[in-house]
Amino acid sequence: MINQFEINNYVKKQLDIYLVEKSLTLRQAMDDETTSKEVAAILHAGFPKMVQKIYSLAKFETFFWEKRDLLHEHLKNRLEALERAAAKKAK
Structure with a gap:
């Protein structure tokens, strides 16, 4: 399921703010x-x-919690790729 969406810059920024x-x-x-x-x-x-309707927030929260070990590395790599793309674009 996690491959079905892209993490956009807005979501990355919101996540970064939350973590800080x-x-x-x-x-x-x-x-x-x-x-x-x-x-x-x-x-x-x-x-x-459409994806939000198929995967309700409650369903996604459960999935996210149960698969956190698998998802952590995947999300980390996706977020780092966004950072590299932004840095490349800034040059």
Whole structure:
């Protein structure tokens, strides 16, 4: 499911702000059930509307919590790719 969407710059920025405000790393946020749900909500808000309808927020929060170990590395790589693309574009 996670391959069905792209993390756009707006969602990345929202996630970065959230992590800074909470003084957490992505791993730490994903390892706590409460903050994991909040991270899932940030990502879910960036889904296309059709995907949001297919995968409700509650369903995505459960998926995100249960698959956090698998998803962490995947999300980390996607976010780093966005950073590299932004840096390349800035040059």
